[in-house]
Amino acid sequence: MFLHELLLLLLLQVTLIDAVHLCPLLGPSWPAPTGLSSDATVQAALKNITQTLQDVSNAGKFSGASLSLEIFDTSSSDALLTYAYTAKEINTTLGVSKVDENTVFRIGSTSKMFPMFLILIQSGFKTLQDPISKYIPEIKAAAADIQRNSTKRNNGNDYTNWDDITVGELASHLAEFFDGLFQSHPIVPPSSTPIYSNAAFQILGYVVEALAGGEDFEKVLKHKITKPLNMAHTFYTTPSSSLGVIPSYQGEYWWDFDIGEEAPAGGIFSSAKDMSTFGRAILNSTLLPRSTTRRWLKPLTHTSSLDYAVGAPWEILSFGNERPIDLYTKSGDIGTYSCVLSLDPDHNAGFVLLGAGNSTHVSLALASDLVAESLLPALEQAAKNQAHARFAGTYALGTGNSSITITTDDGPALVVTSWVNNGTNMLQSYMALNGITDPSMLDIRLYPTGLESPGQLSFRAVIPPPLPSGVGPFSSSCISWVTLDSRVYGNVGIDEFVFNLDGKGNVVSVSPRVLRTVLSNVN
Structure with a gap:
């Protein structure tokens, strides 16, 4: 009798929930969970993630790529989960023979997180509203030339009015190196639709240097981020190959490939442990005021996909049916290397995936989906369980x-x-x-x-x-x-x-x- 009544009660609750048409607020339903290293729900999900990734790797669905994963939260400097898979096709003469959390990978366009972070550290959000011409002499001269020349000024198809483009539009891919850049045709007007741009973040690297009084980007990066956060396995220039995983096919070429002045957009090297530290510092507002972090972790524009928005330079993916859970991610690829950094502000957690080998972008996209599929429901359930016990x-x-x-x-x-x-x-x-x-x-x-x-x-x-x-x-x-x-x-x-x-x-x-x-x- 009791069981029958209980089932009826549960059915009534579900019916009422559906009938009322719940409208949650944007953001977390409960305070972020803590103590996740001992939370049974989260630990079960982590065990499932480990087994799933191992099964998929063994089945060859990661195209022979080496992987390094860390899942982390803000309540501890220790990872919730460290997982590594070493492919057979690696050059152990030059690089490591076994991948772990300290193994160095190239992170490609995830590097774009660093100039954005440095701008916020140095001057906050006010700089994002400034025209880019304020900080770059060459762009200032190009903007002045446009204003003097009525033919160019009135020809929006062939010339970019640089005075109309702000630092923030570059950071969020809402605008478009010098000599060659000024000859290029604009793609779309500023603040219309996001168009991915490496050149934008090369320019933002120069903004970082301008804000630092002319100090070069590598030194600013070291003084403002990697040294304060003790990111000992993060490098602006190519480190010793003995620290990294080198795929057998073209791995040495891409490890040593120098992208020159585009390094702020895609040239940084790092490890899973260091990128977890970096992500944790963002969520914890270690180097920024919390108000600045909250502004940063917001969309700036839509894409044509309802579950995909763009920030600065976030790629924001929405999960969940009951309410949207937004992951603030940044992915990157360079040759045989790929990276995905993903932050979950609602639960003060995140993960980083690094890959080296063939088709690593596809492999990391699949691995990221598999991680999120198990992790996000577990974090939400842990938050709910803890809220129930507490309140x-x-x-x-x-x-x-x-x-x-x-x-x-x-x-x-x-x-x-x-x-x-x-x-x-x-x-x-x-x-x-x-x-x-x-x-x-x-x-x-x-x-x-x-x-x-x-x-x-x-x-x-x-x-x-x-x-x-x-x-x-x-x-x-x-x-x-x-x-x-x-x-x-x-x-x-x-x-x-x-x-x-x-x-x-x-x-x-x-x-x-x-x-x-x-x-x-x-x-």
Whole structure:
């Protein structure tokens, strides 16, 4: 009998979730999980990833490429998972005989992360709004020539108006080396559609040098990033081949291949461990203010794929059906070498994959999909499990008839299942405020805002309005971002909740702040 009732209850929850048309906020449904090295859900996923990659490698689906993978989070300097596969077709006379986390690979266009990071470290986002002509004398002269010559100025097909192109447009591939560059025809107008450009990041390398008062890029890179982060296996110029994996076919050629002034766009060498350190530093805001990191981890333009956007220079991929989980990635290829760096800001985690051999771009794309397929659901489940253990329960006043019960279900976020304030049923009050007449259509979910004070975490309640079955985005899109904080009393939003923590981070009480009351955890 109990099992039958439980199944009915679970079915009812799923039905209600579907009926209410949940509209989560953009961003995490729960605080980022911690202690992942001992989390059973995540550890099971990591074990599955290891076995899957091994099986795919053994089946030859990685085209004989050597691989190095690290999965990491921000709570520890140790990797959650280190995996390496050494192909048979490598030159052990020149390079390593076995790949590990310190083996050096070329990272190709993942190098573009470094000039962007250096610009943010040196001057923040303000530089991204500046015209590129402000920092490059040759471009300034070309811009002046365009302005003086009315024929060129009016010929948008053949000449680029450099004064219209900003540093940020170059960083996000929304604009287009000097002598040859100035003779090239523009492809599209600035800020219209993203067009991939190595030249853009060569120019950004010069911006880095200009911001550093003329110091060369390699020295700025060392002083601002690799030395502070102790990235001992990251190099701007070709290191000893004894540190790297050298594919038998054309590996020596591509290891030594010098791309000259384009190095900021695609010439850097690194290891899985160092790139994990680099990714962890971004997520942790080790070298940037957190506000700058938040601005950086945002899309700047769409592509024609709904699950693929572009940042500076992020390639942003969206996963998940319940809510979008965005991975901020940067891939790179140069000859026989490839790299994928992928960051998950919602869960403070990420991974890096390095490859060397034949068809490494295809191999790393497949491996990245396999990693994300197992890792992202596990991270989401770990965050949910930890949130339930930490926040779920009943909170009440020691005296009076006031209490609130919070839990989790099959949907996102924390769920308010009952709420009474001084004998008043607050769920009914919320129904009245939101024009809801059917109790089954009321759904109150608490999402973390990311705001915090010592001993306090902020959440906001989202109450999706009842929506008709839509025929398109005008009638069916989520508008939670519009309704948040739309009703206030005494300058406090009725959707504002704060959880209070003890010195160990345990939740001791919750405050529905509009009611000016604090309800203690009675579990």
